[in-house]
Amino acid sequence: MADPSKQLDPSVPAPIAAKEPENITLEDQTLLLLAGLMEGGQEDEDTCKELNSLTKLLNDDSSDETRSPKPHKPLYELIDSDSVDTILGYLDMRQPPTVRGHATLTTSAYLKASGEKGVELLTEFFNARVGKATYDDFIIAFSVAASLFPVVPDVIATLFLSEGFIVSLGPLMKRKWKSKKVEQAALEMLNAACMNTQCREAIKKYCSEWLDEIVTDVPPSPVDVSSPERKHVVEDGSIQQRIHSEQVRNLAAVVLAKLQAVPSAPSAGEEERIQSATTSIEELSDMFRTMLSKNTTEQSSIEGLAYASLQPKVKESLASDKSFLKTLIKALGDAPAKSPATYGALSILLNLTTYIPALTEEQKRMSQLKAYANASKSSKPDPLNDDEHVSKRCQAVFDAGVIPILVTHSQHGSAASLMLVVSIVFSLSKTSKIRGQMAQQGAIKLLLHAFSVFPSDNIPARRTAAHALARILISTNPVHVFGGSNPIPMTSAIRPLLLLLDDDPATEHRDLLPVFESLLALTNLASTDDTARNPIIRLGFPRVEELLLSNNKLVTRATVELICNLMQAPGGVAKFADGGKQASHRMHILLALTDSEDFETRRAAGGAMASLTEWDTAVNAILERDRGVTLLLSLCKEDQEELRHRGVVCILNVLTAPGKVGEWGIKKVKEEGGVDALKECLKKSRSQEVLEVTVEALKRLLGDEKPGPALLES
Numbered sequence: 001m002a003d004p005s006k007q008l009d010p011s012v013p014a015p016i017a018a019k020e021p022e023n024i025t026l027e028d029q030t031l032l033l034l035a036g037l038m039e040g041g042q043e044d045e046d047t048c049k050e051l052n053s054l055t056k057l058l059n060d061d062s063s064d065e066t067r068s069p070k071p072h073k074p075l076y077e078l079i080d081s082d083s084v085d086t087i088l089g090y091l092d093m094r095q096p097p098t099v100r101g102h103a104t105l106t107t108s109a110y111l112k113a114s115g116e117k118g119v120e121l122l123t124e125f126f127n128a129r130v131g132k133a134t135y136d137d138f139i140i141a142f143s144v145a146a147s148l149f150p151v152v153p154d155v156i157a158t159l160f161l162s163e164g165f166i167v168s169l170g171p172l173m174k175r176k177w178k179s180k181k182v183e184q185a186a187l188e189m190l191n192a193a194c195m196n197t198q199c200r201e202a203i204k205k206y207c208s209e210w211l212d213e214i215v216t217d218v219p220p221s222p223v224d225v226s227s228p229e230r231k232h233v234v235e236d237g238s239i240q241q242r243i244h245s246e247q248v249r250n251l252a253a254v255v256l257a258k259l260q261a262v263p264s265a266p267s268a269g270e271e272e273r274i275q276s277a278t279t280s281i282e283e284l285s286d287m288f289r290t291m292l293s294k295n296t297t298e299q300s301s302i303e304g305l306a307y308a309s310l311q312p313k314v315k316e317s318l319a320s321d322k323s324f325l326k327t328l329i330k331a332l333g334d335a336p337a338k339s340p341a342t343y344g345a346l347s348i349l350l351n352l353t354t355y356i357p358a359l360t361e362e363q364k365r366m367s368q369l370k371a372y373a374n375a376s377k378s379s380k381p382d383p384l385n386d387d388e389h390v391s392k393r394c395q396a397v398f399d400a401g402v403i404p405i406l407v408t409h410s411q412h413g414s415a416a417s418l419m420l421v422v423s424i425v426f427s428l429s430k431t432s433k434i435r436g437q438m439a440q441q442g443a444i445k446l447l448l449h450a451f452s453v454f455p456s457d458n459i460p461a462r463r464t465a466a467h468a469l470a471r472i473l474i475s476t477n478p479v480h481v482f483g484g485s486n487p488i489p490m491t492s493a494i495r496p497l498l499l500l501l502d503d504d505p506a507t508e509h510r511d512l513l514p515v516f517e518s519l520l521a522l523t524n525l526a527s528t529d530d531t532a533r534n535p536i537i538r539l540g541f542p543r544v545e546e547l548l549l550s551n552n553k554l555v556t557r558a559t560v561e562l563i564c565n566l567m568q569a570p571g572g573v574a575k576f577a578d579g580g581k582q583a584s585h586r587m588h589i590l591l592a593l594t595d596s597e598d599f600e601t602r603r604a605a606g607g608a609m610a611s612l613t614e615w616d617t618a619v620n621a622i623l624e625r626d627r628g629v630t631l632l633l634s635l636c637k638e639d640q641e642e643l644r645h646r647g648v649v650c651i652l653n654v655l656t657a658p659g660k661v662g663e664w665g666i667k668k669v670k671e672e673g674g675v676d677a678l679k680e681c682l683k684k685s686r687s688q689e690v691l692e693v694t695v696e697a698l699k700r701l702l703g704d705e706k707p708g709p710a711l712l713e714s
Contacts, residue, residue: 026068030057030075038086044096051090051102058109076113084110084121093143093185100147108151119155122148126159135179138172142185149192157196160189166202170210180245187251191303194258204259211259212279214252215287247300250291254304257284261307285314289324298331302344309351312384319352319393325400333405337412346409346420349402353394353427356385394428398438403428407442410449419461422450426468435475443472444481445488451496460506466496467514473497473521478528490525491535497522498540501547512552519547519558526565533569536562541575548589553598560593560604567611577618587612587621591631599640606635606646613653616661622654623661629654629668633677641690644681648693651678655700666701674701 024032033054036042042050060066061075079087087110090103111118122144129141149156160166169186190207193199203211260281285308292301305328308314318324328345335341383389406421413421425443429435438444447469454461473481473493482490500518503510522540525532536544544566547559566572576586590612593605609632612618622628632654635647651674654665678701681694 026057026061026070026072026075027078030054030078033057034079034083034086037090038083044099047090047099048102051087051099051106054087055102055106055109058106058113062109062113074113076110076118079110079114081121081124084118085125088122088125088144089140091144091147092140093146093188094139094181100143104147104151107148111152111155119152122152122155123159127162130165135182138182139179139185142182142189146185146188146192149189149195153196157193157199160193160196160199161202166206170206173210173214180248184248184251187248187255190255191251191258194255194262200259200262203255208256208259211252211256215249215256215279215284246291250288250300250304253279253284253287254300254307257281257288257304257307260284261310281308281311282313282317284308285311285317289318289321292331293324293327299341299344302328302331302341302348306344306347306351309348312382312389315352315393316384316389318348319396322396322400325396329400329402329405333408337409338414338417342409342413343417343420346417346424349397349424350420350427353390353397353424355387355390355427355430356381390427391431394431395434397424398428398431398434403438403441403443407446410446415454418450418453419464422447422461422465422468426464426471429468429471432471432475435472439472439476439481444469444493447472448488448492448496459504462496462499463504463514466499467517469493469496470500470514470517470521473524474517476524478525478532490528490532493525494522494532494535494539497525498536498543501540501543512550512555515547516552516555516558519544519555519562523558523562523565526562526568530569530571533566534571537566537569537571537575541566545575545586548593553601556593556596557598557601557604560590560601560608563590564604564608564611567608573612573615573618576612577615577621579617579621584621584624587618587628588625591622591625591628594631594635599643602635602638603640603642603646606643606650610646610649610653613650613657616657616659619654619657619665620661623664623668629665629672629674633669633672633674636677636681636694637684639684641685641687644685645687645690645693648678648681648690648697652693652697652700655697669701 033050036050037047037054057075061068087103087106090099091107093100095103111122114121126141126144129137129144145156145160169190173183173186190203190211193203256279284304288301288304288308292298292305305314305318309318328348332342332345332349335345402424406425410418410421425438425446428438429443447465451462451465451469454465456462478490482488482493497518500514504514522536522544526536544559544562547555548563550556550559563572566575574583576583576590590605590608594602594609596602596605609622613622622632632647632650635643636651638644638647651669654662655669656662657665675698678694678698682691682698685691685694
């Protein structure tokens with residue numbers, strides 16, 4: 001029974017019973033969150049939590065998988081025009097970045113759920129704010145446009161390109177007395193708008209002049225306190241005479257850099273129009289470089305350089321500045337993971353190091369035809385982008401100490417930044433003389449990690465990582481890279497390398513360079529022991545043997561060299577000597593390659609046969625071929641000592657095979673003119689080892705007969 005002393009005064013209204021959280025409907029939750037946001041006055045952390053909760057409710061409600069099974073009104077319908085005004089108000093540039101970030105996600109979720117209705121309310125909000133034409137309204141409208149350009153680019157572009165809007169920005173920015181915040185908000189909007197081609201063209205047409213003026217104007221002396229116009233200056237400095245802060249000048253320079261870095265695409269027969277901006281991209285680059293060295297407005301400087309460094313002259317200038325490279329790499333090292341500064345700095349490094357893809361003759365012809373069709377002035381590539389210049393830039397970037405910083409960022413960055421990291425390492429790996437140092441500094445670990453985290457359907461990213469890995473493993477000792485205290489297993493490199501042996505689905509014309517370099521890297525791994533050879537045989541042998549018949553001489557050679565090393569493992573021998581039809585066919589191909597026109601291919605095939613003939617099953621397979629022994633004897637008569645050495649080792653192995661196989665071998669070698677071939681080998685050879693093997697083979701072949709004294713003396 002309740003305590004009477006605790007009874008409520010009947011004159012006091014009873015409190016509304018609080019609902020248990022689990023009993024609050026989705027509609028009520030949404031309305032409570034909107035009420036809290038509209039009331040305002042909260043700590044930033046609480047505002048972010050409410051925005052985050054609203055975002056989750058909207059996202060869950062718009063998905064079939066996460067929508068509540070209980071019947072309810074679509075949550076986006078609870079958000080009226082006043083609520084939209086409130087949410088968009090949190091995109092104001094004067095709000096803290098964390099609040100703006102959460103508000104952007106909430107707006108994105110609302111627009112996704114509401115469709116045309118949301119776009120309509122957004123349009124009304126923007127037009128109403130611009131129509132009021134107060135500084136405060138301009139700031140909010142421009143801030144909303146800047147924040148939402150990446151979210152709904154087509155919608156914001158339509159607003160941006162609406163009649164009279166872009167034209168009015170110039171006069172607004174040229175007022176003698178104006179809001180510094182309005183200027184900054186407008187520039188942030190223009191900066192975001194550059195992502196859209198039509199908006200970028202409109203900015204070039206109507207805004208280049210005053211953007212250039214902001215960049216080039218030297219800030220005038222401060223306003224005289226006694227001036228009668230002093231009354232126009234607000235104490236917090238939000239409205240002041242046309243004095244451009246360094247931040248504003250740098251932001252204007254970023255926009256100009258974007259306009260100049262991405263050229264206009266003139267229509268057929270139409271010359272590209274001359275822009276009114278007088279500040280060159282090189283001058284803008286120098287401005288960004290200076291500001292970065294002073295550690296001022298770092299983000300804008302990096303963003304500007306990310307665009308300016310698309311130009312060949314700027315690339316050369318930046319790469320030749322050792323101090324700048326070290327400053328940039330330090331800024332990258334200090335930048336938080338997944339931040340705009342990280343992505344921008346990586347973009348600069350990528351621009352400096354990227355090679356122009358080699359074109360086939362057919363691709364070159366198509367490029368020329370497209371150039372004629374577009375009435376381009378010239379289709380010739382800039383000489384500053386040729387391999388020689390890019391190689392020097394790569395060397396400069398490497399010398400500045402970039403690899404350890406890239407290794408660090410590869411562990412914690414976004415998928416997009418990881419792709420940039422891998423692309424930079426890929427470009428650097430083309431310089432063979434630095435590959436060993438790259439491996440020592442952690443490049444192999446970086447690439448293996450990237451390959452493992454890239455989704456299996458992201459084939460371009462995985463192939464780029466694998467190709468860079470192949471290049472480095474060609475020029476390094478696998479034992480040093482994977483051995484000792486290094487925890488990376490050698491087998492982890494095999495799957496990435498085997499991927500390169502497959503056709504690239506992203507290209508029409510197969511590029512054989514990745515195939516060739518992968519084969520070389522696999523050959524290097526196979527030179528170690530069976531822990532590397534066996535996985536290559538098990539996982540990749542079908543792909544390897546297909547390449548034996550390649551039309552490309554270098555690919556065939558590299559394939560035979562790999563097979564030669566795989567012969568050191570019993571599994572490799574079994575592929576050619578297990579008695580089956582496939583093994584017999586492979587033996588036929590390998591024997592034929594001992595007679596190849598290419599010396600290195602004959603040498604590798606001879607080495608493979610020398611290893612194979614140590615097994616009696618392989619000897620038997622050779623004897624079953626009509627020209628098997630003949631081809632081995634041909635090696636004994638070659639002019640090169642290396643080939644003769646391989647030939648006589650093969651013949652000796654055939655002659656010394658156990659049992660009936662050996663007897664058959666002696667008979668076959670005699671019938672094919674083996675004695676004369678071995679005598680010729682003795683006459684040509686000078687190596688003691690070759691002479692000893694040849695004499696031993698002759699003894700076996702002649703039985704009790706002894707080679708003549710003249711032959712032995714030779």
